[in-house]
Amino acid sequence: MRAVPGAATSWRSTSSCPASGIARAWTRAYFGEGSGPVLLDEVRCTGNELAIEECPKRPWGEHNCGHGEDAGVSCTPLTGRLPRPRSVWAAPSFVSILAGGKDSHEGRLEVYHRGQWGTVCDDGWTELNAHVVCRQLGFRYGKQAPASPFGESAGPIWLDEVSCSGRETSLLQCSRPPWGRHDCSHREDVGVACAPRGEGHRPSLGFPIRLVDGENEREGRVEVFLKGQWGTICDDGWTDRNAAVTCRQLGY
Numbered sequence: 001m002r003a004v005p006g007a008a009t010s011w012r013s014t015s016s017c018p019a020s021g022i023a024r025a026w027t028r029a030y031f032g033e034g035s036g037p038v039l040l041d042e043v044r045c046t047g048n049e050l051a052i053e054e055c056p057k058r059p060w061g062e063h064n065c066g067h068g069e070d071a072g073v074s075c076t077p078l079t080g081r082l083p084r085p086r087s088v089w090a091a092p093s094f095v096s097i098l099a100g101g102k103d104s105h106e107g108r109l110e111v112y113h114r115g116q117w118g119t120v121c122d123d124g125w126t127e128l129n130a131h132v133v134c135r136q137l138g139f140r141y142g143k144q145a146p147a148s149p150f151g152e153s154a155g156p157i158w159l160d161e162v163s164c165s166g167r168e169t170s171l172l173q174c175s176r177p178p179w180g181r182h183d184c185s186h187r188e189d190v191g192v193a194c195a196p197r198g199e200g201h202r203p204s205l206g207f208p209i210r211l212v213d214g215e216n217e218r219e220g221r222v223e224v225f226l227k228g229q230w231g232t233i234c235d236d237g238w239t240d241r242n243a244a245v246t247c248r249q250l251g252y
Contacts, residue, residue, distance in 0.1 A: 108150040209224050
């Protein structure tokens with residue numbers, strides 16, 4: 001991240017999206033001033049929303065700001081990778097991998113529990129579940145894929161009937177029965193294909209949003225699209241929770 005002498009910034013610790021990375025809020029036009037209208041002000045997210053559109057905020061176009069108060073964010077993924085063909089993400093009590101795929105972005109979903117790798121049954125499995133898994137692994141979006149090309153696991157079936165809203169940062173935050181409770185065979189193992197750079201379909205997450213004038217695609221001034229034009233967001237009340245939702249909406 002570049003340093004701007006004398007620039008006032010906002011950097012507040014947040015636990016809103018620990019699995020996918022660290023989202024940071026930047027204030028006072030850290031990434032430069034926009035030229036369009038100021039479209040949003042006093043956005044106050046909890047950190048659990050899928051999109052900025054879902055957060056409490058003032059009505060569109062209602063504000064008391066100038067472009068010197070344009071809000072920005074940086075989205076910094078924190079991921080670990082094993083050599084192909086698996087991808088890995090680790091937390092103190094939970095690790096998941098994609099195993100058996102041709103590349104690190106696809107494979108049979110396995111989770112580590114009580115010293116043993118096991119699979120997830122596809123009962124009730126949805127695209128939102130796959131989206132959470134891929135984001136947890138450090139990818140942007142994902143979809144369910146047939147598990148048969150990835151081979152059959154010899155381990156236990158650890159999870160079944162997993163139901164995610166898409167807001168979660170870890171599969172363990174999703175609704176599910178207790179570990180090991182299922183009525184499945186390995187023919188029903190979940191397979192997942194992730195799109196590292198956002199290729200393919202992703203769930204609709206509200207109005208268009210983009211990051212402008214950052215040093216890379218993961219940072220910049222936040223701009224939203226309304227009625228045919230791009231505009232900025234005022235930094236009144238802008239926090240890392242807002243940044244976390246912005247990064248989630250963008251697929252980071």
